[in-house]
Amino acid sequence: MSLSSNPKTKSKAESVLRRSIRILSRSDRRKILIVIGVQIFLGILDLLAVMFVGILGALAVNGIQSRSPGDRVSSVLKYLNLDLLQFQLQVGVLGITAAFLMILRTLLSVYFSRKVLFFLSRRGAQLSAKLVSRLLSQSLLVIQERTTQQMLYGLTNGVATITLGVLGTAVNLIADVSLLIIMSAGLFIVDFTVAMSTFLMFASIGLALYYLMHKRAQALGVADAKLSIASNEKIVEVLESYRESVVRNRRGYYSGEIGQLRFSLADTLARISFLPNISKYVIETSVILGTLVICAIQFIITDAAHAIAVLAVFLTAGTRIAPAVMRVQQGAIQIRGSLGSASPTLDLIENLNASSETFDNGSENFSFDYGTFEPSISIKDVSFKYSSNSQFALQGISLEIKPGQQVAIVGSSGAGKTTLVDLLLGVITPDVGEVKISGVPVLEAISNWSGAISYVPQDIRIANGSIRENVGLGYPREVATDERVIKSLEVAHLMEVVGELENGLDSSTGEKGSKLSGGQRQRLGIARALFTSPKLIVFDEATSALDGETEALIADSIHSLKGSVTVVMIAHRLSTVRESDLVVYMDSGSIQAVGDFETVRKAVPNFDKQAKLMGL
Incomplete structure (x- = not known):
């Protein structure tokens, strides 16, 4: 029996059938x-x-x-x-x-x-x-x-x-x-x-x-x-x-x-x-x-x-x-x-x-011992353009970040900060140039030293589960031990809140974190990033939902990692970047200035104006 009397429809139907069989x-x-x-x-x-x-x-x-x-x-x-x-x-x-x-x-x-x-x-x-x-x-x-x-x-x-x-x-x-x-x-x-x-x-x-x-x-x-x-x-x-x-x-x-x-x-x-x-x-x-x-x-x-x-x-x-x-x-x-x-x-x-890449679902090593991993970042002559845009989102970016440095990336909205972070995370690849972590391409570093790199987004996604499950998100239950989870929560200044809950670490967060405040969700995301004891952490406006006091506590916790952990932060609040070793000011997809806080203030009038408005 024919599938259609219309030749075009019939041809299309036969094409779909052939494609279906090929799976x-x-x-x-x-x-x-x-x-x-x-x-x-x-x-x-x-x-x-x-x-x-x-x-x-x-x-x-x-x-x-x-x-x-x-x-x-x-x-x-x-x-x-x-x-x-x-x-x-x-x-x-x-x-x-x-x-x-x-x-x-x-x-x-x-x-x-x-x-x-x-x-x-x-x-x-x-x-x-x-x-x-x-x-x-x-x-x-x-x-x-x-x-x-x-x-x-x-x-x-x-x-x-x-x-x-x-x-x-x-x-x-x-x-x-x-x-x-x-x-x-x-x-x-x-x-x-x-x-x-x-x-x-x-x-x-x-x-x-x-x-x-x-x-x-x-x-x-x-x-x-x-x-x-x-x-x-x-x-x-x-x-x-x-x-x-x-x-x-x-x-x-x-x-x-x-x-x-x-x-x-x-x-x-x-x-x-x-x-x-x-x-x-x-x-x-x-x-x-x-x-x-x-x-x-x-x-x-x-x-x-x-x-x-x-x-x-x-x-x-x-x-x-x-x-x-x-x-x-x-x-x-x-x-x-x-x-x-x-x-x-x-x-x-x-x-x-069309992609032959898949993931090995076999056994993993959860010791979080990163051996030869060096939390350094090398960005050389990187340019990137989104397919829907004729202009480059980033052009000619070069930057070297040494192990243990704390780096703040600042600039106006649309300057290219998020695109640069996406390149650091390996979720996009540059059209020109190269980005390396620990001397190898980003995805290779992530594969070789799983857990050595962490990321804290601005908008924290909370799973419908317990505090423990959210801190150890993506890892088997047995890996999220009390000791490891509590250590992460303490650095994120959330353990005091969790301790007051009836079921402690196993208390429900509600769907999308409905039982937590915005600041608590943000801190839970920070605890999640710290769960694997990473050597490189990328923060994307990670303190935007925090009150001033909690932000200061988190900032102190981040600064306490100085020397042992490389920290890269995108921040609009200048108070969170003042103590950074390196400030990178971006505008229109390029780096305008790199140096300590005072050096960049002198080099970029707009940044100096923002600092004065903040009372810094």
């Missing part, structure tokens, strides 16, 4: 082909059962009329060595054999269909895990190309749609189409008129249903994916900006928008769920009408024995052909619907598969 390995494809071959063979069992039922019908009528069976029936009985048995035994053997073959075929079909679906489902899970690993090995810019909801859909539901919705359905579709071909061929041998009538009736019904509904199914599939992503994005949007929504009185607006999206999604899902029922009722009605028409015609033009045999064959074949036609029609529609959301997911899969 399986050659070994997996061979296994699928073997199962398809077995399913095709099972169709022959159905054909034999139908032929036996036809013989049984003719034999029964002739027996009732005390007549000898016809030449064809007699030939089959003789071939099966049943010709010498009594009439009752012949009927019994044929009936039991037909029933056995049909039941055996059904059981084997169920078994292999289940095996295929479980096999593809597990392959989908493996693929999702591999894609996540490859995604996490990408540059930050690659991750930011899609929204969070698009990425989540592509890595989870989208993969399941391809493996089960497209490939799983296609395997069953091939088996059912093969069954229809085998049954049709067999019926033509038994009785041309019945075969032609059966074929034309079911083929016309199946094609009519498909062409009436396949475009609808594809449109509904696209709408389902878009509405799911859109509604999830709206829900996340309002939850993450809840304070602003309250103050601006926009909660009612969000409630209405989300409700409208969910109602639209509900209607779409209901339409998708109802589509199979249309086929079911149409085909059921057609089988009844077809039986009446064929029965009437046969009794008019042939004798009773032949008419009963033909009717038995039609009814038996119909019990197989009708469900197969319905499954083929529904399967084609399901594939069409799945194709609507498969292309974006396949694009994501192919983009990520």
